Amino acid sequence: MMKYSVCVLVATALFGPATSLNAQLVGVEFNTGSFYSISTSDGSIQLIEDTDINGIGALEFNPQDGFLYGFTTGGASQLYRFTISPSLDDVTAVPIGPLGVFASEGGLAFSPSGTAYAFNGGSLVPELMSINLATGLASMLGTVDGPLDFNGLGWR
Numbered sequence: 001m002m003k004y005s006v007c008v009l010v011a012t013a014l015f016g017p018a019t020s021l022n023a024q025l026v027g028v029e030f031n032t033g034s035f036y037s038i039s040t041s042d043g044s045i046q047l048i049e050d051t052d053i054n055g056i057g058a059l060e061f062n063p064q065d066g067f068l069y070g071f072t073t074g075g076a077s078q079l080y081r082f083t084i085s086p087s088l089d090d091v092t093a094v095p096i097g098p099l100g101v102f103a104s105e106g107g108l109a110f111s112p113s114g115t116a117y118a119f120n121g122g123s124l125v126p127e128l129m130s131i132n133l134a135t136g137l138a139s140m141l142g143t144v145d146g147p148l149d150f151n152g153l154g155w156r
Contacts, residue, residue, distance in 0.1 A: 097136025107153025
């Protein structure tokens, strides 16, 4: 018997011109790369589009530039920039570049100055890193003692 696990990462994003500021909750399915619009009133989902990018392990909205960013898991981890159409029927995925590290699911957060921070959860030695949004390259900032499995990161 084969077991399937489905993981949907969510991020709140602002769509449309800055004057309208329409917030929208979106998620991405780990196994398929399918993006969904998620209702904040009842939790229902609506498929936006399937990107065919498997293993997206983190997804976050960057308020500095208005894009969603996410990275894939594994030894060939890659940073992507995502744009979702205002009509919620199209996702454009732009590969930025490799992280240069093995990444498991983790967290991604943006500081008020726009610096991208990520946590490589689920690895043997979880690491905090910063990510260059122009190249995708990750820089290690520190490690955490013990095999902890971080699945989220938030800027407060």
